[in-house]
Amino acid sequence: MSDNDATTSAEVELRWCFLQGLSGDAAQYRLFLGRLSSHLRAYLRRRLPKAPADVEDVLQEALLAIHNARHTYQDDQSLTAWVYAITRYKLMDFFRAHARREALHEPLWEDDNLFGTVDLEPAEARRDLGELLVTLPERHRLPIELVKLQGLSVAEAASRSGLSESAVKVGIHRGLKALATRIRGLT
Amino acid sequence: MKTDDLISLLASQTTPVDRRVPPWRFAVAILIGLSSATVLMAVFLGIRPDLGEVVSMPVFWFRLGFAVALGGGALLVTLRLSRPGVSVGAGWTAILIPAVIAWIAAGIVLAGADVDARVPLLLGHTWKVCSIIIAVLSIPPFAAMLWAVRGMAPVRLRLAGAAAGLLAGATSAVAYCLHCPEMAPPFWSVWYLLGMLVPSVVGALLGPRVLRW
Numbered sequence: 571m572s573d574n575d576a577t578t579s580a581e582v583e584l585r586w587c588f589l590q591g592l593s594g595d596a597a598q599y600r601l602f603l604g605r606l607s608s609h610l611r612a613y614l615r616r617r618l619p620k621a622p623a624d625v626e627d628v629l630q631e632a633l634l635a636i637h638n639a640r641h642t643y644q645d646d647q648s649l650t651a652w653v654y655a656i657t658r659y660k661l662m663d664f665f666r667a668h669a670r671r672e673a674l675h676e677p678l679w680e681d682d683n684l685f686g687t688v689d690l691e692p693a694e695a696r697r698d699l700g701e702l703l704v705t706l707p708e709r710h711r712l713p714i715e716l717v718k719l720q721g722l723s724v725a726e727a728a729s730r731s732g733l734s735e736s737a738v739k740v741g742i743h744r745g746l747k748a749l750a751t752r753i754r755g756l757t
Numbered sequence: 758m759k760t761d762d763l764i765s766l767l768a769s770q771t772t773p774v775d776r777r778v779p780p781w782r783f784a785v786a787i788l789i790g791l792s793s794a795t796v797l798m799a800v801f802l803g804i805r806p807d808l809g810e811v812v813s814m815p816v817f818w819f820r821l822g823f824a825v826a827l828g829g830g831a832l833l834v835t836l837r838l839s840r841p842g843v844s845v846g847a848g849w850t851a852i853l854i855p856a857v858i859a860w861i862a863a864g865i866v867l868a869g870a871d872v873d874a875r876v877p878l879l880l881g882h883t884w885k886v887c888s889i890i891i892a893v894l895s896i897p898p899f900a901a902m903l904w905a906v907r908g909m910a911p912v913r914l915r916l917a918g919a920a921a922g923l924l925a926g927a928t929s930a931v932a933y934c935l936h937c938p939e940m941a942p943p944f945w946s947v948w949y950l951l952g953m954l955v956p957s958v959v960g961a962l963l964g965p966r967v968l969r970w
Binding site: 591592593594595596599600603604607626629630633634635637638639640641642643644647648651652653654655656658659692695698699700703714717718719721723724739746747750751754 | 758759760761762763764765766767768769770771772773774775776778779839840841842843909910912969970
């Protein structure tokens with residue numbers, strides 16, 4: 571199988587997992603994020619040859635951004651193009667924040683091979699998202715901790731925290747957006 | 758937190774994503790923008806008293822159609838710029854076509870008019886205030902459009918801000934059509950467009966700051 575075929579079949583498989591995830595299948599969504607992260611890691615390692623220590627941070631930021639923007643994906647759209655646009659946006663943000671102007675001159679238009687390479691070895695992230703999570707206001711932090719970290723259902727989390735079910739859902743949604751904002755404030 | 762833990766966090770207890778939300782958000786923004794600009798116009802300027810008569814004139818609908826079509830083009834471009842990885846492509850033409858048609862109509866009217874009548878056709882009676890009023894009326898729709906785009910994931914912030922601003926300007930121009938006494942294409946193809954371009958430029962300036970995510 572050539573590189574091109576591998577890229578195409580990765581696009582098809584990832585897209586399927588992603589669409590299942592969008593309709594509420596958590597297992598497929600996890601599979602999607604897991605496989606996606608190995609592709610993005612390989613891509614970011616190529617793009618950040620001078621800053622290998624930052625790869626995992628940018629990767630986490632991109633994953634969070636992809637999650638927060640998942641409602642903007644259109645069914646008829648190439649998943650590669652969508653993922654690439656978001657990752658590139660976050661990468662440019664990183665370059666801007668770190669004033670690595672010279673890196674901007676490297677050609678970035680290589681999205682066709684985004685899903686063609688894999689890197690399964692995560693490095694340590696420098697920034698700890700767990701610590702950032704703790705700094706969120708309680709109405710955001712509590713729903714995320716109860717539902718996302720302790721694995722309670724939305725209904726259980728609602729009765730445990732005294733919030734309404736819709737407040738729990740909104741809290742998670744807004745909390746993950748707030749987390750992305752916090753990350754930007756740091757870099 | 759390790760990347761694997763982040764993935765677990767993002768993937769646990771996933772709820773289905775309702776992808777009708779983006780179109781709804783824009784529909785709400787346009788509705789709020791259009792009604793607030795219309796209310797502002799009606800309260801501070803007043804609907805033109807002879808509206809009942811002018812609605813039978815084709816040129817009234819031509820002018821309104823110009824503002825609506827330009828708004829439609831701006832909406833198309835704004836929607837595309839709100840989604841990552843979608844190119845605007847032919848969307849730019851959708852903005853250009855109404856403008857070009859208006860300019861051609863203006864050119865025909867000017868060419869057919871006496872030399873002495875040309876400048877009055879171009880300036881009308883209200884050229885000093887027209888663009889400013891459209892720009893001011895566009896403030897509430899401008900806020901509404903930015904709110905809609907902020908709920909999306911724009912990656913070209915300057916362009917997205919400019920497109921959202923143009924959409925707000927066109928919305929405000931639609932509302933202003935109900936007040937404005939000027940009917941001549943040479944007038945509105947210039948001053949209306951100028952008024953719409955003000956929020957568009959403001960949007961381009963504010964975009965990178967306001968639309969960041």
